[in-house]
Amino acid sequence: MNSTLSVSQLTDRIKYTLEEGFSSISVSGEISNFKHHSSGHRYFTLKDSGAQISCTMWRSRTLNFRPTDGMKVIIRGRITVYPPRGNYQIDCISMLPQGQGDLFMAFEALKEKLENDGFFDRERKRPLPRFPLNIGVATSPTGAAVRDIFSTLERRFPAANIYFRPVIVQGDEAAPDIVRAINELNRQNIDLIIIGRGGGSLEDLWAFNTEEVANAIFNSEKPVISAVGHETDFTISDFVADIRAATPTAAAELASPFTTSDLLKGLETIQEKMKNSASLRIEDVKEKLDEINSPAISRRLEDKINIPSQRIDDLHSMLNRNISLTLEKKRNKLENLDSLCRNLYPLRPLENGFAILKSSNIIIGKNQSLADYKNVDIYRQNETAHVEVKKISKNKV
Numbered sequence: 001m002n003s004t005l006s007v008s009q010l011t012d013r014i015k016y017t018l019e020e021g022f023s024s025i026s027v028s029g030e031i032s033n034f035k036h037h038s039s040g041h042r043y044f045t046l047k048d049s050g051a052q053i054s055c056t057m058w059r060s061r062t063l064n065f066r067p068t069d070g071m072k073v074i075i076r077g078r079i080t081v082y083p084p085r086g087n088y089q090i091d092c093i094s095m096l097p098q099g100q101g102d103l104f105m106a107f108e109a110l111k112e113k114l115e116n117d118g119f120f121d122r123e124r125k126r127p128l129p130r131f132p133l134n135i136g137v138a139t140s141p142t143g144a145a146v147r148d149i150f151s152t153l154e155r156r157f158p159a160a161n162i163y164f165r166p167v168i169v170q171g172d173e174a175a176p177d178i179v180r181a182i183n184e185l186n187r188q189n190i191d192l193i194i195i196g197r198g199g200g201s202l203e204d205l206w207a208f209n210t211e212e213v214a215n216a217i218f219n220s221e222k223p224v225i226s227a228v229g230h231e232t233d234f235t236i237s238d239f240v241a242d243i244r245a246a247t248p249t250a251a252a253e254l255a256s257p258f259t260t261s262d263l264l265k266g267l268e269t270i271q272e273k274m275k276n277s278a279s280l281r282i283e284d285v286k287e288k289l290d291e292i293n294s295p296a297i298s299r300r301l302e303d304k305i306n307i308p309s310q311r312i313d314d315l316h317s318m319l320n321r322n323i324s325l326t327l328e329k330k331r332n333k334l335e336n337l338d339s340l341c342r343n344l345y346p347l348r349p350l351e352n353g354f355a356i357l358k359s360s361n362i363i364i365g366k367n368q369s370l371a372d373y374k375n376v377d378i379y380r381q382n383e384t385a386h387v388e389v390k391k392i393s394k395n396k397v
Contacts, residue, residue, distance in 0.1 A: 008083065015081035018088055022079035027053075027090065028098055031071045039283040042067070046075065046090065057092040059280075062234060072098040096202070103202050107209055110236060114211070119218050120239045126223045128243060131257045132191035134161045136222065138181040141166035145198045145227070145248040152252035160255075163188050169197040174207030179216040186221050193220065194251045195237065196227030208235040217241055227251035267319070271312040278305040350381040 005013075029046035036042050040059025044067065045052050055075065067073065077092040096104050114120065135153065139145050146164075153160055165181040168174045178195065185193050195217075197205070207213065208228045217224050217240045226241035227248045238244035245251035282305075342348065350356070356379040357364040370376065371392045378385040 011083045018079045026076045028074045031067055032069050034067050034069050039280050054089040055092050126242045128223050129191045134190040135255050136163045136185035136190040136193040138165045138167050138195045140169045143198050148249040149252045152249050156256035175210040175213050178213050182216040192223045194225045196248050199230035208237040214240045225251045355380045
């Protein structure tokens, strides 16, 4: 006689069987009931004329377009089971509008090849110079990208010299022109290079997904910032470049040097992001524990927000104190140096009433006798006397 299973045991067996049997699938269908939760996760149904299936796409998964109800898409993922409800669903890894499948496969193939060849290794990524006085920019001469880069650099770091190389960013001639631009800018006396363009479809951005552009970035002697598309767009150029910027404006900000004010604002931004991140985490936990209502859990989660926030405040105060102490030490050192320089000033004795003796514009040293000179010039701070030496007497020591 077969042993009796609990509901949880049965669900675990079903979950294991489905997830093992459908660990990697590609499915096409139409989106309905799409919901972008405040936690950042997306929930929707994928359907066709004969069936439908629930889908989840976690906030860590990148999307370069906005899904809407009725849109036909191709998703890649795996089958999983949500035990609390006993539902099976697709855990979506990626999603593309239908019709971009071939390009996406080409993108993934090149990405895998370059990754295996070490193009994306963190060890080869170079840090950006702190004060780049000469910045190369390669983008379209028209559109918002070039305006955003120029206006941001002018606002944040007007001392920088910009070497602008206009390029074709779309079409068959785009990739070769981008390669030429990178090579030309490398021959200039510049500190870093920004390449990029505004957003668009996968086809629009394809020049930045080519192997020839990847090779040019990889072989660049200057650090490269890639700023292609919008925040949700990712290209091969982004993975190869030393730094990927979410937008052209962000690329210009990365190329600008930090100031003390920037650092303090950055700490405030980190604090705000930590609070937002913690809030999103709370929402995520609440969704998973929607049948549990424990005040103790809420208190512990609030502590995880408040304690790091207090630590940020302490670090902020400590930074301000350290900056003030450093400035005070530098000021005291400068004052001491100023006093020392004044004491070492060659004409300082004249201020105390002493005089300099010269003959024929040559200073008479302390070991030289005045008897050797007929005429002597006596220089004091505010007057000069011209005297004739008639009699010399030795001083008694």
